[in-house]
Amino acid sequence: MAIWTQEFDGPAGSAPDPSAWIAELGGGGWGDDQLQSYTRPPANAYLTGSGQLAIVAREDPAVPGGISSARLTTRGLVSFQYGRIAARMKVPSAAGTWPAFWMLGTDIDTVGWPACGEIDVMEHVGSDPTAVHGTVHGTGYAGIGHGVGHRFDTGSPQSDDFHTYSVDWKPGSVSWRFDGDEYFRVTAEHVPGPWPFEKPFFLVINLAIGGRWQGNEPDASTLPAELLIDWIRVADSEVKRAAIAT
Numbered sequence: 001m002a003i004w005t006q007e008f009d010g011p012a013g014s015a016p017d018p019s020a021w022i023a024e025l026g027g028g029g030w031g032d033d034q035l036q037s038y039t040r041p042p043a044n045a046y047l048t049g050s051g052q053l054a055i056v057a058r059e060d061p062a063v064p065g066g067i068s069s070a071r072l073t074t075r076g077l078v079s080f081q082y083g084r085i086a087a088r089m090k091v092p093s094a095a096g097t098w099p100a101f102w103m104l105g106t107d108i109d110t111v112g113w114p115a116c117g118e119i120d121v122m123e124h125v126g127s128d129p130t131a132v133h134g135t136v137h138g139t140g141y142a143g144i145g146h147g148v149g150h151r152f153d154t155g156s157p158q159s160d161d162f163h164t165y166s167v168d169w170k171p172g173s174v175s176w177r178f179d180g181d182e183y184f185r186v187t188a189e190h191v192p193g194p195w196p197f198e199k200p201f202f203l204v205i206n207l208a209i210g211g212r213w214q215g216n217e218p219d220a221s222t223l224p225a226e227l228l229i230d231w232i233r234v235a236d237s238e239v240k241r242a243a244i245a246t
Contacts, residue, residue, distance in 0.1 A: 003083075003234060003235055003236070003237060003239060004078065004080070004233070004234040004237070004239050005231065005232070005233045005234075006020060006053075006231060006232040006233075007051060007231050008047055008048075008051055008052050008053040008229065008230070008231065009047075009051050010047040010049075011047065011049060012046075012047060012048055012049025012050075013042055013046050013047070013049070014042060014046060014047050015041035015042045015045070015046060015047075016041060016045060016046075016047065016053055016072065019077065020074055020077060020078060021041075021072045021073065021074060021077070022072070022073060022074075022075065022076065022077065023038065023039070023040045023041055023045065023070060023071065023072055023073075024038055024071045024072075024073055024075075024204075024206075025037075025038050025039065025040060026038060026064075027063065027064045027065050028064075030208070030211075032144070032208075032211040032212050033210065033211055033212050034098070034208045034209060034210050034211040035065045035066075035067050035096075035209045035210040035211075035218060036057055036065060036067045036068065036069040036207075036208055036209045036210075037060075037063035037064050037065050037067065037068055037069070038068075038069055038070055038071045038206070039063065039068050039069070039070060041070060041072070043068065043070075044056050044057070044058070044068050044069050044070040045070035045072055048228070051230065051231075052228050052229060052230050053228070053229040054226055054227070054228055054229075055069065055070045055072075055099075055205070055206070055207045055226070055227040055229070056069070056070075056207075056224050056225070056226050056227075057069035057092075057094075057097065057207050057208075057209050057223060057224060057225045057226075058223050058224035058225075059220055059223050059224075066220075067209050067220070067223065069206070069207045069208065069209065070206065070207065071204065071205075071206035071207075071208075072204070072205050072206065073202060073203060073204045073205075074202045074203045074204075075104075075106075075202045075204075076202075076242055077202075077241070077242050078202070078239060078240065078241050078242065079106050079200035079201060079202045079239075079240045080103075080200060080201055080202075080203070080234055080237045080238065080239055080240075081198075081199060081200045081201070081237060081238040081240075082169050082170055082171065082236070082237055082238060083168075083169060083234055083235055083236040083237025083238075084166055084167070084168050084169075084233075084234070084235045084236060084237075085103065085121055085166060085167050085169065085203070085232075085234050085237070086121075086164055086165065086166035086167075086177075086232070086233050086234075086235075087101050087121065087122075087164070087165055087166070087205070087229060087230075087231065087232045087233075088162050088163070088164045088165075088229070088230040088231050089101070089122075089162065089163065089165065089227065089228060089229045089230065090159065090161065090162045090163070090227070090228040090230075091124045091158045091159050091227060092126065092159060092207070092225035092226055092227055093126065093129065093157065093159035093222075093225075094126050094219070094222035094223060094225035095126045095127065095216075095217065095218060095219040095222050096126055096127070096209050096210050096216055096217055096218025096219055096222070097124075097125070097126040097207065097208075097209060097216075097218075097222075097225045097227075098123065098124070098125050098126070098207070098208040098209065098210075098211055098213060098216060099122075099123070099124050099206070099207045099208075099227045100120060100122065100123045100124075100204070100205070100206055100208070101120075101121045101122050101165060101203075101204075101205045101232075102118060102119060102120040102121055102122075102123070102203075102204050102205075103118065103119040103120075103121065103201040103202065103203055103204065104116055104117070104118055104201060104202060104204060105117040105118075105196055105199055105200070105201050106199070106200045106201060106202055107199065113137075113142070114137045114138050114139055114141075114142035114143075115138070115139050115194075115196060116196060117136070117137070117138050117196030117197050117199075117201070118135075118136065118137040118138070118142070118147075119135075119136055119167060119169065119174060119197065119201065120133065120134060120135040120136070120137075120147070120149065121134065121165055121166065121167050121176070122134060122165035122176075123135070124158050125213050125215075125216040126216060126222075126225075127213075127215045127216040127217070128151075128215075128216075129157040129158060129159065130153050130154055130155060130156055130157055130158065131151050131152060131153050131154065131158075132151075132152050132154060132158060132163075132165065132178055133149055133150070133151050133152070134149050134150055134152070134167065134176035134183070134184050135147040135148065135149025135150075136148050136149065136174055136186055136191065136197070138191060138193050138194055138195065138196050138197075139193045139194050139196070140191075140192050140193025140194070141191055141192050141193050144212055144213055144214075145214075148186055148190060148191050148192075149184070149186075150176070150183065150184035152176075152178060152183040152184065154178060162228070162230055163178065163179055164177075164178075164179050164180065165177075165178060166180075168182075169197070171198060172187055172188045172195070172198075173185060173186065173187045173188070174186055174197065200238070200240055203232070205227075205229065205232075207225065207227045209223075209225075
């Protein structure tokens with residue numbers, strides 16, 4: 001049974017639950033030459049009114065770089081240690097899109113990245129329409145092409161329908177599933193550096209455009225692009241919620 005869920009029910013056009021999600025804002029490439037600037041919901045992240053969250057990247061002359069999108073995180077609100085972390089989503093098909101559902105260690109402010117650890121539950125790029133990527137990053141194995149992970153070819157374009165992307169995170173191991181079937185597993189013995197995955201992590205979900213992913217060249221004519229999230233569910237996890245001042 002899921003013990004933390006986001007089902008994204010609510011009126012069309014409204015922002016996602018502020019007790020669960022905050023927006024990370026701005027542009028500047030995000031360390032990866034990405035083109036988008038992230039805005040505050042509901043400008044680019046809003047409920048559809050049909051039980052889904054939409055994150056939309058669009059041309060926007062009002063923001064640096066001329067493309068706006070959204071990046072949402074549970075940072076400072078709720079964190080998780082171990083369990084099955086899953087999302088049912090429909091990715092966009094536009095060239096240059098880079099949707100991701102991932103996790104970062106809550107100690108990022110003290111130890112920095114990549115020492116905090118990163119678990120990419122899923123990444124997808126528009127230039128590789130049938131594939132999904134699952135990866136971990138840590139000290140000595142971080143960044144595009146350097147993390148420990150796997151490209152899984154699903155056999156059909158990911159944008160054709162909703163799919164469920166998940167990890168099973170246990171002490172000493174992380175395994176990835178696509179629509180319930182495991183396609184990759186990594187253990188502490190498989191990484192060429194420290195294993196920083198025995199502590200709380202927070203969730204991140206975003207839609208980037210461009211960046212250094214080889215071959216994922218953006219095409220502004222394909223915008224707007226929409227990432228739809230049907231639900232996010234966490235089961236069998238140690239959930240830590242931030243204290244609320246009264």
